Amino acid sequence: MVVQPFSEGSQSQIMNAVQPASLIATLAGTLPDGGLLTADEDLARYSRDWSGDHFGRPLAVARPASVEEMSALMRRCNEERIPVVPQGGLTGLVGAAVAADSGEVVISLERLNRIRSVSPIDFAMVVEAGCILEDAKRAAEENDCLLPITFGAQGSCRIGGNVATNAGGFNVLRYGMTRDLVLGLEVVLADGRVWNGLKVLRKDNRGYDLKQVFIGSEGTLGIVTAAALKLYPRPTQIETALIGLRSVEEAMALYARARRDCSDLLTAFELILRGGIEITLQARPDFADPLARPYPVYVLVEVSSGGLVDLQAMLRDFLAGAADLVEDGVMASSRAQGERLWLYREIMVERQGRGGRYLRTDVSVPISKLADFVTDALAALERTRPDALAVTYGHVGDGNIHLNVVPPEGMAAEAVEHLFEEAEEQIFAIVDRYAGSISAEHGIGRVKQKAFLDRIDPVALDLAAGIKDAFDPRRILSNGRILASKSSLDYR
Amino acid sequence: MVVQPFSEGSQSQIMNAVQPASLIATLAGTLPDGGLLTADEDLARYSRDWSGDHFGRPLAVARPASVEEMSALMRRCNEERIPVVPQGGLTGLVGAAVAADSGEVVISLERLNRIRSVSPIDFAMVVEAGCILEDAKRAAEENDCLLPITFGAQGSCRIGGNVATNAGGFNVLRYGMTRDLVLGLEVVLADGRVWNGLKVLRKDNRGYDLKQVFIGSEGTLGIVTAAALKLYPRPTQIETALIGLRSVEEAMALYARARRDCSDLLTAFELILRGGIEITLQARPDFADPLARPYPVYVLVEVSSGGLVDLQAMLRDFLAGAADLVEDGVMASSRAQGERLWLYREIMVERQGRGGRYLRTDVSVPISKLADFVTDALAALERTRPDALAVTYGHVGDGNIHLNVVPPEGMAAEAVEHLFEEAEEQIFAIVDRYAGSISAEHGIGRVKQKAFLDRIDPVALDLAAGIKDAFDPRRILSNGRILASKSSLDYR
Structure with a gap:
């Protein structure tokens, strides 16, 4: 099941098999009017992910608007062994959040989208899982803070999905993955109980750090309903440069020096091979070749800081000191110019597939x-x-x-x-x-499951299965993501 | 069991109850000669922790010198249901690593103390659990890197204990807790199987992040035998200042500004009330009052960076801009002077108890x-x-x-x-x-268990117990730390 085409035929077979009428009656009682969608035309937008690669028509879409509603819904689903899949912004790339062919109820987080609090003194905010990342980032900025999670889909993805997939992005180098930014979680468990682990403490060694188990578990262990997130000071200075280099080796040598010379003010160090720049040039005739002549390899470097550092001088001195590696380069002289340099990378990502399918690896x-x-x-x-x-x-x-x-x-x-x-x-x-990972930031979901299970150490698999059994003994939560599906659809 | 006095009487009762002769025969077979200590005089130094507050005579001390030996030992302990407690440098403050009165075999990590590799290009090192933190820090420095875990006991504590307790310290502000610095772990499980999660990847989203479950679990879920740790560039500049202030409120206001003005170059921001400074002055007549007159509150501020930032100017400008808060202060003009400023804090910590017992909170x-x-x-x-x-x-x-x-x-x-x-x-x-934590960095162990269990949400307790059951079904690992003891001593 790498990529499954949408098929009306197989969908309706499932609909018959699970007796949707009784299923719908069961769930409808747990939610107020409008909380459960069942009409074909309503289900469409919950059936297809952002990449367009994965489809799955849900049995129904539940949209709880409070933790209490989520709790009541899950209690019922667990009693009746109704398989569910929590769904955020559908921007994941491993097919985890669309319904499985075997028949699942989608639980959309979209109504749980409040920003509960932002505290610049604590450098922390509490955000519900359905909040769109960009909205959370904006709320942080309005409080002169930075929520550092940054990537292409930030206008569509939701915080719960970021937590469930331990999202990465451009600024991991400096600020870490989503995991590193989570101070606390509120989670509705498979059986409907609520684990209230929301807190804005920066240090807390009271026993097992349960939130870690949920982060990155792709919805298989519980449904995150809110997260307390670590914020940083909003940088007052940002400097960006695009550098042309002879080879990936030299790009890595430049990175090693940047890491030291730019202290911990290095925010991004992105590699783009020439082919990527050419995609942007072809897609957008208004974009000129960024440097005087083409280079095999480019890096996009960004540094940021508060006001008391001469950041521009730091970046300039760093590049001057690396003249043996740097063939050519351009330093943005304004924020707008810096954002335009980033567009070379962003347009490439959007247009690389020429509008069609392509193989993504990560x-x-x-x-x-x-x-x-x-x-x-x-x-x-x-x-x-x-x-x-x-x-x-x-x-x-x-x-x-x-x-x-x-x-x-x-x-x-x-x-x-x-x-x-x-x-x-x-x-x-x-x-x-090279002892690497087949999934650095996208997760496993269903798309990478085979490659994952082919490689996993049986001891690790046992430990993971033990956690799954402890947290979701009836296997109703995102069954078949990460770990292989266990058939437990005995709610018919 | 907050503080248990050493009692020969109760010890020998246990020794009789568990038939040590057969126990010793059972274990001795799993280790080469010298691997198992049983003589009274040999056990003494494994019986008392660094603070002197906690005692517990072990049934025996096992000292495996390889992962294979550890694995064979644990396999046997699990078969025979022999309760064990892994032990690092014995510098913990919650009584977790000394043997319980009910009778336990101490597993000392001291022979597993190699530095397996240091890679400055990967900014990573792989260290065995018995390696003393200071030795690991030195090896990092020799490779022009920084292992940022820093605290008073670093000359005695061992990496395995740092991981098991998610150690904090002075530099958490900038570099995070030990958890944030762990890239991978090698763990011997309760049943002797080895989970090889050692890797130096900085991003890896392949399913559940199992290492997180072991970090901070205080030896109750597995025995960490090695850790891959994240390194940072070794700073080429460090600036330190000791500041006198009117109140804790103003210290916190100064912190808020430091956080922004010093970007992410702020390494430490330590508060000391006047009483603490007086302890140092009384203990060490060679230390003068650090500022011209006494202040109710002091903060010790440290910033560090690579070479391309004018760090001294940054700190000076920050303090000048906070003249409304800063009553007086001294900026170290050399590294030696900076280290001497730190001594005001370190001597206070050592001497606060006047050589006797005192209540520690954290x-x-x-x-x-x-x-x-x-x-x-x-x-x-x-x-x-x-x-x-x-x-x-x-x-x-x-x-x-x-x-x-x-x-x-x-x-x-x-x-x-x-x-x-x-x-x-x-x-x-x-x-x-104030919705705080009764244990920010020391952990729970046995000393804080009652306060912890009195406060824990039953849902959290259930999840924690579920993990414990999955990872250590026979409850032989550090039984009674964090979670309440379950009696399973049926190995008699």
């Missing part, structure tokens, strides 16, 4: 192996699939590369499928050789 | 409540126990205060016990009022 290796990984993986693809376009970019300060594969135009669907399988297998084999 | 509240907490707690103690000396200091950037209570000299042991109970109850009641 791998990590030790930083010291990153250049070798890129070299080996691109050589392998070039050797076996010279017809495909490899697009390479990533958060190299985190050792995280997105090496995506775009099929030749006009290729038949079956051949595309074969290309994706072959290319993914090749890339993952090289990841294995 | 609480946290939201940063915005910290000044109110200190005011209320000191007023309550002054009202009810004017005879006792309250010593107040802490890592206020983390909302973490150590409010310790020293009994009057010559007070009888029973009265001291009563004083401690009364004072702790008062302090914890105020912590509760």
Whole structure:
């Protein structure tokens, strides 16, 4: 189930099998009017994810508007063994949040979207799971703070999804993953009980840190309804530069120096291979080649700070000191210019697939192996699939590369499928050789499950299954994501 | 069992009850010669912790020298249901690592003390659990890196204990707790299986992040044998200042400004009330009052960075801009002078108890409540126990205060016990009022178990017990720490 086409036929078979009328009556009683959607036209927008790659028509969509409603809903689902899948902004890339073919009720977080509090003195905010990330970021900014989670989908993704997937993004280098920014959680458990772990304490060693178990568990262990998040001071200065380099090796050498010279003020260090810049140039004729001539490799560097540091001088001195590596570069002279430099990267990401499907990978290796990984993986693809376009970019300060594969135009669907399988297998084999991860930030969901289970140490699998059994003994929560599905659909 | 006096009588009863001869024969077979200590004189140094407050004579001390030996040992202990307690440097403050009265085998990590690798390019090192923190820090420094975990006991504590207790310290403000610095773990499970989660990847979202479950679990879920740790660039500049202020409120106002003005280059912001400075002055006549006249409140501020920032100017400009708050202050003009400023804090910590016992607390509240907490707690103690000396200091950037209570000299042991109970109850009641934590960084162990269990949400307790059951079904690992003991000593 890498990519499943939408099929009306198989959907209606499921609808019959689970007797939706009685299911709907069961759930409707737990929510006020309007809380449960069942009409075909209402379900459509909960059935397809943002990438367009994954579909799954839910049995129904429940939209609790309070923790109490969520609790009542889950109590009932657990009693009746009704499988559910919590759903945020549907921007995940591993097919975790759309309903499974076996029949699931989607629990949308969209009505639980309040910002409960922002405290600039505590450098903390409490946000409900359905709050859109950009709204939370804006509320932080209005309080002169920074919520550092930053990535392309921030205008659509929701905080609960960020927590459930331990979202990464551009600024992990400095501020960490979502996990590192969570101070506390409120979670509705599989059986409807509420675990109130919301707190804005920055240090708390009272026994097991339960929130860690929920973060990154992709909705399989509980439904996050609110999160207390760590904030940072809003930077008063941001400096951005786009640098042209001879090779990925030299980009990594530049990173090593940036890490030291820019202290902990380095916010982003993004690698883009020439092919990525060309995608932007082709897609947007209003964008000129950013440097005087083309380079095989580019990095986008960003530093930020408060007012008492001469940040521009720091970045300039750093680049001047790296003249042996830096072939050419441009430093933004205004915020607007800095944002325009970022567009070279953002447009590339949006347009890399030429509007069609492409293979996304999201791998990590030790930083010291990153250049070798890129070299080996691109050589392998070039050797076996010279017809495909490899697009390479990533958060190299985190050792995280997105090496995506775009099929030749006009290729038949079956051949595309074969290309994706072959290319993914090749890339993952090289990841294995460098003791890397087949999922650095996107998670496992359903799309990467096979590759994950093929590689997992049986001891780790046992421990994970033990946690799943303890937290969701009836396996009603996002069954079949991360861990293999156990059939427990005995609610018919 | 807050503080248990050593009692030969009760020890020998246990020794009889568990038939040590057969126990020793059982274990000796799993380890090479010298791996198992059983003689009274050999056990002494594994029986008493660093604070001198907690004692517990083990049934025997096992000292595996490899992961394989640890694995074989645990397999046997699990089969025979022999309760064990892993032991690092014995510097913990909650009585978790000494043997329980009910009879336990201590598993010392001291022979598993290698530094397996240091990679400055990956900013990572792999260290065995028995390695002393200071040795690990030195190895990082030799590679021009910083392992940021820093606190008083660093010359004695061991990495495994740091991980098991999620150790905090002076630099949490900038670098986080030990949890934030762990990239991977190798753990021997209760049944002897080895979970190999060692890796130096900075991003890895492959399913549940199992290492999080072990970090901070105080040896109750598995025995950490090695950790991959995140390193930072070794700072080339460090600036330190000691500032005199009028009140804790103003110290917190200064912190709020420091957080913004010093960007993320602020490494420490330590609060010391006047009483603490006086302890140092009394203990060490070679130390002068640090500022021209005494102030009710002091803060020790440290910033650090690489070479391309004018760090001294930053700190000076920050202090100049806070002239409305800063009454007086001294900025160290050399590293040696900076270290001497730190001694005012370190000597106070060592000498606060006048060589005798004192009540330690380690609480946290939201940063915005910290000044109110200190005011209320000191007023309550002054009202009810004017005879006792309250010593107040802490890592206020983390909302973490150590409010310790020293009994009057010559007070009888029973009265001291009563004083401690009364004072702790008062302090914890105020912590509760501000939604704080009764253990910010020391953990729960046995000393804080009652206060912890009195306050824990039953839902949280259920989840924690579920994890314990899944990871250690026979309850042989550090039984009775954090969670209440379940009697399962059926190995007789």
